[in-house]
Amino acid sequence: MGLAPNRRATVISRSVRLFHESSPGAAELLRRLHDEVLALSFPPEEYIRPETIEPGDGLALIACQDDGLVVGGALGEHYPASDSLLLAYLAVRPGFRGAGVGSVILNAVTERWLDPIAPAFIELDDPRHTAPDPGYGDPAARLRFYGRAGVRLLAIPYFQPRLRRDLSRGYHMFLAALPARGAKLPAALPAERVSAFLSECFQAAEGQGSLDDGEVRWLLDACRGPEIALVGPEEIGTIPDILPPGASSRRLSDPEVARELHPMMPLSSVRSRVRP
Numbered sequence: 001m002g003l004a005p006n007r008r009a010t011v012i013s014r015s016v017r018l019f020h021e022s023s024p025g026a027a028e029l030l031r032r033l034h035d036e037v038l039a040l041s042f043p044p045e046e047y048i049r050p051e052t053i054e055p056g057d058g059l060a061l062i063a064c065q066d067d068g069l070v071v072g073g074a075l076g077e078h079y080p081a082s083d084s085l086l087l088a089y090l091a092v093r094p095g096f097r098g099a100g101v102g103s104v105i106l107n108a109v110t111e112r113w114l115d116p117i118a119p120a121f122i123e124l125d126d127p128r129h130t131a132p133d134p135g136y137g138d139p140a141a142r143l144r145f146y147g148r149a150g151v152r153l154l155a156i157p158y159f160q161p162r163l164r165r166d167l168s169r170g171y172h173m174f175l176a177a178l179p180a181r182g183a184k185l186p187a188a189l190p191a192e193r194v195s196a197f198l199s200e201c202f203q204a205a206e207g208q209g210s211l212d213d214g215e216v217r218w219l220l221d222a223c224r225g226p227e228i229a230l231v232g233p234e235e236i237g238t239i240p241d242i243l244p245p246g247a248s249s250r251r252l253s254d255p256e257v258a259r260e261l262h263p264m265m266p267l268s269s270v271r272s273r274v275r276p
Contacts, residue, residue, distance in 0.1 A: 114180035125217035161205035188227035
């Protein structure tokens with residue numbers, strides 16, 4: 001997986017520059033990406049600000065204006081046992097969405113981070129269950145955004161691991177494959193590779209005992225067989241619209257759920273999912 005060259009920044013327009021995790025000042029840029037962009041762009045079950053922010057903790061791209069304002073960025077997580085990459089976060093600052101910043105970041109991700117033979121994984125909201133919101137975006141439009149980059153969806157039910165013990169899992173989501181820039185995905189991925197990634201991902205997020213959890217076993221059972229088909233974003237009707245037995249689809253980002261779990265939490269602090 002290629003990283004950005006060791007130079008100060010890549011100029012992507014007359015007013016925006018793209019920095020990476022090895023750029024001078026990366027620690028401060030990453031702190032501002034977390035505090036000024038990511039923290040405003042994801043619900044509590046999908047984002048937790050790290051206690052410490054170190055440039056060497058993973059792959060990063062940070063888009064900044066010439067005046068230093070961070071306008072977006074992406075973070076990648078490498079899973080060495082399965083040799084997989086997860087595009088964990090990609091977000092654009094409110095007020096800059098729809099101006100092409102997200103496309104520039106995604107193009108850089110596919111150009112610098114991805115191996116033509118091994119696509120990255122990415123998690124996306126299912127628009128069958130996540131309604132458009134004038135302030136937070138349209139999940140169907142988001143699928144089209146990633147579809148233009150060649151993303152295809154794995155034809156299995158999926159839910160996101162919980163990021164902390166007191167948080168819910170993210171249900172009604174898709175797991176998708178993102179190809180390297182200029183590459184084309186195959187019709188299917190080896191089921192063994194997908195299962196290895198999911199096992200490593202859940203153990204990293206929820207601990208070793210997660211593989212004994214009934215919901216996780218249910219998810220891994222969906223990966224049995226030689227291959228898992230990949231379908232286009234326009235074919236979401238072919239993906240099973242089901243939850244693990246006994247699972248609740250309520251999310252911490254739903255105001256009534258947040259109020260039930262955290263009675264003192266003001267509704268203004270409940271965030272909704274945002275993507276470019």
